Amino acid sequence: MSGGRSQAERDAITVEIGYALLSAAFAAVLLFGAVAGPAFAFPLSAGTRGVLVTVGAVLASVLFLVRVASVLIRFQRGTGPGGDQPSQPGRTRPDS
Numbered sequence: 001m002s003g004g005r006s007q008a009e010r011d012a013i014t015v016e017i018g019y020a021l022l023s024a025a026f027a028a029v030l031l032f033g034a035v036a037g038p039a040f041a042f043p044l045s046a047g048t049r050g051v052l053v054t055v056g057a058v059l060a061s062v063l064f065l066v067r068v069a070s071v072l073i074r075f076q077r078g079t080g081p082g083g084d085q086p087s088q089p090g091r092t093r094p095d096s
Helices: 007-041 046-077
Strands: none
Touching: 007 046
16 A cells, blocks of 8 residues: 555545534624624514524634634644654754
8 A cells, every 4th residue: 555545544534524524603693693693683673683583694604614624734734632742741852
């Protein structure tokens, strides 16, 4: 298997994609609820309700895409949790 990915690498990618999608969906739902929530909680005009729901949906969609991209880019660069860290605490150089 020269040049191919190991099973562990494929598993790590799958987990990272799942994490990116779930965390992005959670953040998007929270943002949508914060922006569009008042449209459903208070008696507002139809126009105001439409604007809040539309703005909430647009912002949530943008947040979703940005979150997924940032998580996957960070994973690709290896700067996520545990990335670029020494294998032993307190050691800063591989030969120390």
